[in-house]
Amino acid sequence: MEEQGLASYRQELRLLEEAQAGTCRQSVAFAAFVKAATDQDMVVSDQPSEALKRLDVLARCIYAQDRQLPRSV
Template identity: 45%
Template sequence: MSRFLPLTIHFVGGGTMVVASIVDAKKALGGRWKSKDVPSFARAARLVDDAVAGICRPAIAFAAFKKAAAEQGLLEPAGPSTALSILDQLWSGDGKGRPK
């Protein structure tokens, strides 16, 4: 099981990739982005490399990667989890937690 919730990245030119680990993030950084010259991309690339080398916490590097992808509009919008959808259905009954 992955350490992070999977992100779907839509690269420039149409390719997609699911990113759920630092290794995946490193691979995705090599894909086609809108701009690899923006500060958020450079920061994400540096932190992902540092995480691979063991000198940065993976969670920090993954968050930087996610931020860079979001800023460039490459992230697929994530819907609610299956568990959250089930809870929403259960609570959408009569307002007192009783199903319809």
């Protein structure tokens, strides 16, 4: 782990402990967590991949078919 990643990781841990103790806002600790993860190349994207988008469409189609009312004969 490079120095910048290590420093942000340590700060994130400190802020997490402070948030748990109630002396730091949770949003600040979470922002530090995201920064530490980004510094370590652990955050790839906040957008779903094309494959996940396609899977979501497929799942909606299947769910819609399962929810259709039975047809009269």
